[in-house]
Amino acid sequence: MSVTELSAIQPQKTVDARGTSCPGPILAAKKGIVEVKVGEIMAVLATDSGTKKDLPAWAKKMGHEYLGEMEESGYLKLFVKRMK
Secondary structure: OOHHHHHOOOOOEEEEOOOOOOOHHHHHHHHHHOOOOOOOEEEEEEOOOOHHHHHHHHHHHHOOEEEEEEEEOOEEEEEEEOOO
16 A cells, blocks of 8 residues: 555554564554454554564464555554454
């Protein structure tokens, strides 16, 4: 998805993992995804650049759809759609 499309997303849940390093953002995502319904979107806020590769890999492994990420001032905002 483009940054424009991503910025228009209103996630049903946002988990804030800023200030944590691996595996913090993934653990936060794992806890947060159970709070969204199938088909809904969760945003993960992270400052660890490793999350850019870790979150898509986790989403794929868990059967969810990784929608992409965008840079905010000083952190990343990554989006995952719950698929099951």
